[in-house]
Amino acid sequence: MKPVIVTPQTMRFDQPLTLQSGAVLPSYELVYETYGELDADRSNAVLICHALNASHHVAGLKADANGQAIPRSEGWWDNMIGPGKSLDTNKFFVIGVNNLGSCFGSTGPTHANPASGQPWGADFPVVTVEDWVDAQARLIERLGIRQLAAVMGGSLGGMQTLSWTLQYPDRVRHAVVIASAPNLNAENIAFNEVARRAIITDPDFHDGHYLRAGTIPRRGLRIARMIGHITYLSDDVMNEKFGRELKPLASALAAGDPDAAERLAYQYSTQAIEFQIESYLRYQGDKFSEYFDANTYLLITRALDYFDPARLYGGGSLSAALARARARFLLISFTTDWRFSPARSREIVKALIDNRREVSYAEIDAPHGHDAFLLDDPRYLAAVRAYFEHTIAADARGAAA
Amino acid sequence: MKPVIVTPQTMRFDQPLTLQSGAVLPSYELVYETYGELDADRSNAVLICHALNASHHVAGLKADANGQAIPRSEGWWDNMIGPGKSLDTNKFFVIGVNNLGSCFGSTGPTHANPASGQPWGADFPVVTVEDWVDAQARLIERLGIRQLAAVMGGSLGGMQTLSWTLQYPDRVRHAVVIASAPNLNAENIAFNEVARRAIITDPDFHDGHYLRAGTIPRRGLRIARMIGHITYLSDDVMNEKFGRELKPLASALAAGDPDAAERLAYQYSTQAIEFQIESYLRYQGDKFSEYFDANTYLLITRALDYFDPARLYGGGSLSAALARARARFLLISFTTDWRFSPARSREIVKALIDNRREVSYAEIDAPHGHDAFLLDDPRYLAAVRAYFEHTIAADARGAAA
DSSP states (O other): OOOOEEOOEEEEEOSOEEOTTSOEEOOEEEEEEEESOOOTTSOOEEEEEOOTTOOSOOSSEEBOTTSOBOTTOOOTTTTTEETTSSEETTTOEEEEEOOTTOSSSSSOTTSBOTTTSSBOGGGSOOOOHHHHHHHHHHHHHHTTOSSEEEEEEETHHHHHHHHHHHHSGGGEEEEEEESOOSSOOHHHHHHHHHHHHHHHTSGGGGGGTHHHHTOOOHHHHHHHHHHHHHHHSOHHHHHHHTTTOBHHHHHHHHTTOTTHHHHOOOOOOSSSOOBHHHHHHHHHHHHHHHHOOHHHHHHHHHHHHHOOHHHHHSTTOHHHHHTTOOSEEEEEEETTOSSSOHHHHHHHHHHHHHTTOOEEEEEEOOSSGGGGGGSOOHHHHHHHHHIIIIIIHHHHHHHHO | OOOOEEOOEEEEEOSOEEOTTSOEEOOEEEEEEEESOOOTTSOOEEEEEOOTTOOSOOSSEEBOTTSOBOTTOOOTTTTTEETTSSEETTTOEEEEEOOTTOSSSSSOTTSBOTTTSSBOGGGSOOOOHHHHHHHHHHHHHHTTOSSEEEEEEETHHHHHHHHHHHHSGGGEEEEEEESOOSSOOHHHHHHHHHHHHHHHTSGGGGGGTHHHHTOOOHHHHHHHHHHHHHHHSOHHHHHHHTTTOBHHHHHHHHTTOTTHHHHOOOOOOSSSOOBHHHHHHHHHHHHHHHHOOHHHHHHHHHHHHHOOHHHHHHTTOHHHHHTTOOSEEEEEEETTOSSSOHHHHHHHHHHHHHTTOOEEEEEEOOSSGGGGGGSOOHHHHHHHHHIIIIIIHHHHHHHHO
16 A cells, blocks of 8 residues: 655644633644545544644654655554545544644743743643643634534544544544543542653753753653653553563573573672663663753643533533533443543543433554554554444435535 | 551561572661550461561550650551551451561661672662561571461562462461552553653762762652552542642632632642642652652562562463461452452462462442442451451360360
8 A cells, every 4th residue: 555645734823822821822823644535524533632742743654855665654443544544534534733832843841932042841722622622623623624524543642632522522523432431530649640750850950941052851751751651550561561571681682692691690889770671761861852842842732631521511420521521432442451540531421421422432442542542553543443434424415414 | 446556567587588689688677666565375466568668667656755656647557457457456467567678667778788788779689579478487487486377468568468378378368458469560660661761861860879979869759659540549549539629719719718719710820839730740749759768669579570479380371389388268359459450360260269378358349449448338348257256266265275
């Protein structure tokens, strides 16, 4: 199959955006990509909302300067979205958009604050899930789409999807909410807070103005990412993948040293890499600290903490809050996801049923923890495919008829 | 009841101790406390092994300079151990000992390295669970105790208890292993590694020689403790205790401001304390960083990582390793403990049963996570009481007869 090559586009908004906090962003840009063709009646558009460290680059391969595909540059949901895939871009017009506050193109803390000409840094206003949805809604409007066939996202992307159905109930027909939750629980907030403290107390953080200081709080970013990674994986998959395997031993065996097991024991060191899991986490932390912005990490984890539609719309009741929703829902959760457990998805399902909304729910018995929403579980991909092929496509045809 | 007032004692060992790593500690001191009276035939002694941040001060109140009780200075297992308590010091002679490498009195990284006169710091040798048990065994021998009625410990203390039965099978009649595991799994090691990286990458760590540099890596210690605390608590108990409660709102309500709920909303800040759980974790981190030594934290987490009797004695098989044990066992686990889950205790039970050893096992349905082993669950305290009153005491009488 011919590879899909995509080029990001930028849309500028000069109308000020009032944020949930009351702060006003005087102007901003959103970077986005699209896949497939918008049909004549503009009824086949699907918006994809991204999670913590992802971007608008959802599917396909990136183009180099000559328009040629860059190898291994697949979008983060390329296994799910493309021609003939579960979300089939031969039928749907898919939009990936980078959120405000990100470090991947849309206006964020690494950009210049127009008031000072210096990078925003810590002065970039706190943005919420609701703010992101408001900004996305303007983009959708500018693209001439009155109503989305669907909004879809996993994890924090699922929260945005849910919020779309509450902020713009008439502008979304279907909501596909995967591995998500109606809010963070205390343990989720706790992990976010430790990650934030690691970043903020890094001496290179400089109160968030590290770019002006010519530094980057890499130590804090590494710790934050290591913590994150632990919570993305299930206990089981970590044990299966790494267990208690020793790194030097594994390296020696890989290098064809058959006696290594006899010879190599513990190094008896607190600093050397002893176990494979340590090597994996350090690698993930190092890699992340090279490309992710620390202020963006703070903003995104805070947006997660703050999201709480029951509080915002329902006086604490999720059922009361979800009475606003008009969309039909597909929810999917994964049994070993302890970050956003199936119980949290079931809370949303219950609140929708309380309101007699149409909702499909699949709980996939997968070993991969929270990460499962990005992986190739065939039952998962089939469930999304079925929903788009039958429920959403039929509905789109109905809307067009 | 008259309070039990205790004074720590110090025992010096001038015979070199060869550690598992091959390193030799030329001499060392162990700090310990005792409660109750050793009986004439020295058959009623119970050794308590401590976990990560505890010490020899297991029960009773500390004495001030005048021998008066210091208020609120109870030992960490005072609810379990004392006159008339589950482990009754009217019947048993209980010994609490501080481990090598600790920062609470026994020889450790904050002490002077005799070779240099400077604090050991990062040069203190890596010690293992087996090394601790060897050092404890010498103390027990010096106290004139040929055989312990029991060794008992929770978490890492349970690992030492298990190791006693393998290193000195004829010197321990009963092993009480609570909320423990036969080794750390990949997720446990992962959390330890993040905590260690937070400490080691703190610029105030100075390669572990921070005392010489006149600094303390408090940032790293804070992060390490925050991570630890999350893993000690269950998801449920965190939600019940803190949930999504806002700190400023709770403070205002506590100060008698009835309209606070109407007025106070989110602060929209990534750095301010917004939720109660954040306040709790920061407080725990700050407190810990004031009294705990960073090198000790590294050593103790590494001792946890390394412990693996199946590897050491059984060629990878726990059943083969536990064939060495002669003691009778009581194991206790807690349903919501996700750090050392009941499944890990059951592995030990199974390996003992494979060897036809006598073993009692209680799985307590408690909401408090790993922390439960330090708390006042009546079923838990009753299970320990019954074991000491019936099984161990009867056995001690038998040994005496």
